[in-house]
Amino acid sequence: MQIGVLGGGQLGRMLALAGYPLGLRFKFFDTTAEAPAGQLAELVVGDYADEGALARFAEGLSLLTYEFENVPVAAAARLAQHRPVYPPPGALEVAQDRVAEKTFFQELGIPTPLFYPVQTRNDLLDGLERTGWPALLKTRRLGYDGKGQRLLRSPADLEAAWQELGGQPLILEAFVPFERELSILAVRGRGGQVAFYPLVENHHAGGILRKSRAPAPATPARLQHEAERIATRVMEALDYVGVLAIELFEVEGTLWANEMAPRVHNSGHWTLEGAETSQFENHLRAILGLPLGSTAPRGQAAMLNLIGLKPDFARVLAIPGAHLHWYGKEVRPGRKVGHITLRADTPEALEAHLGRLEALLAETKD
Structure with a gap:
């Protein structure tokens, strides 16, 4: 079975890495020949408005998905006339316009700024x-x-x-005076079955995600349940299939929706080593109609983005529980070129190893 992926960035690359053990093949569509997913599978380069390029891309595919939310809706809808496309193009349409997105949240009774x-x-x-x-x-x-x-x-x-x-x-x-930024990653299968990862605590700088912790520390069960209710409303309203990420603000013990991403998400990268089933494998299971995998965490986990820097790989891997994911991209200021996940059995061990890793990255930056 060959899966078509609209977009050839690092998220697509990680989808392919998760899919190969399942016997899947992949084909990617991107506007640039340097897209990192092209290192792993066939890459069709073209414009999303080019119907001929899209037709060549669709040849031999069993179904399609996407790895970023700015895929033109018209292109996804055109392809959906010939092949199944998951998540549905309607989810793209809502997520691409911030006014439409927040109006959608409010119509579902979900608090927003x-x-x-x-x-x-x-x-x-x-x-x-x-x-x-x-x-x-x-x-x-x-x-x-x-x-x-x-x-x-x-x-x-x-x-x-x-x-x-x-x-x-x-x-x-x-502006929302939030206590912290969280995200919920949910997955819904073709038959309507759902699964949820634990809430993730996220830290941004300059508008870019820098660090995630999972499960989010000091999170009461009622907040997890509230996040799951929010995600369920969104997925059911969109007849959603695949992984969905919703970014949330914690405000005085309640959750407000900031935005959603109808795809696998940066704040879910910790699942590669930190959960029983990664978000990438579960996305593929969902769109293929396979049983969803367990989302249970394997202890404590964290993720650090590598933004505009390339650390010494050997020093990174010398830190207990550290796993390096390099995207094969040219290093440029402000560009995500990789990430590191950490896994530990206790919060104390995770904090100790995270401190070492952050010190190493600060040294690399300097």
């Missing part, structure tokens, strides 16, 4: 009267890893933010 659509400068001023200061101004589409957004702390920030982002559809969001 206050938001206001912005087309003009007057819209922005009207929105700020509702959200107050500080607030976040973001593009409605295509922003990721902190790109396409500006924090408005005071009126002094207004002009520069409008000069940078104005002239395109935007969203203004009230």
Whole structure:
């Protein structure tokens, strides 16, 4: 069976690595010939608007999925006329527009930050009267890893933010005084069966995920149940199949939805060594209609992204419980080029090894 993957980045690469033990073959579609998934499987290079390229890509495929949420909906829908596509293109459509996404959450009764659509400068001023200061101004589409957004702390920030982002559809969001950032990774099979990984605690800098801890420390069972209820509502409403990630804010003991990703997710990389079944294998099981694997954690786990740096591999692997995942990408400032997972039997052991690893990465950066 050959699986087609729209997008050839590191997430696709890890899908292929998870699928080969299951006897699967892969074909990738990307706009660049340097896409890292091309190191592992056939890579078709083309534009998503090129119907001929998409038709060549679809030849011989059993079904399709995607590894990033900015795949044009029209391309996914066109392919869905000829091959099964999971998750459904409707999930892409919701996730690609921040206004549509937050409206969708609210319609399902899921709390979100206050938001206001912005087309003009007057819209922005009207929105700020509702959200107050500080607030976040973001593009409605295509922003990721902190790109396409500006924090408005005071009126002094207004002009520069409008000069940078104005002239395109935007969203203004009230700043949420959250205690921490969490994420829930859920998986739903073709028959409707569901499974949930434990909540993950995430730490960002510059809008980019830097570190994840799983299970999230000091998390009461009611928060896990609340996150699972949120994910279930979303998946059932979309008739979802595959892995879904929802980024959440913990606010005074409750959960607010920030955004969702209809795909495998960076905050789930810890599952490669830290869970009975990785998010990548479970995504494939789900879209193939196979039984879902156990999502139980194997002790304590953490994940550190390698962003714009290449550490000494031998020193990384000398740390107990450390596993290196290198994406085969050219190192550039601000670019995710790999990640390291850590696994330990106790929180204390994990903290000790995490401290060593973070010190090593800080030394590499310096």
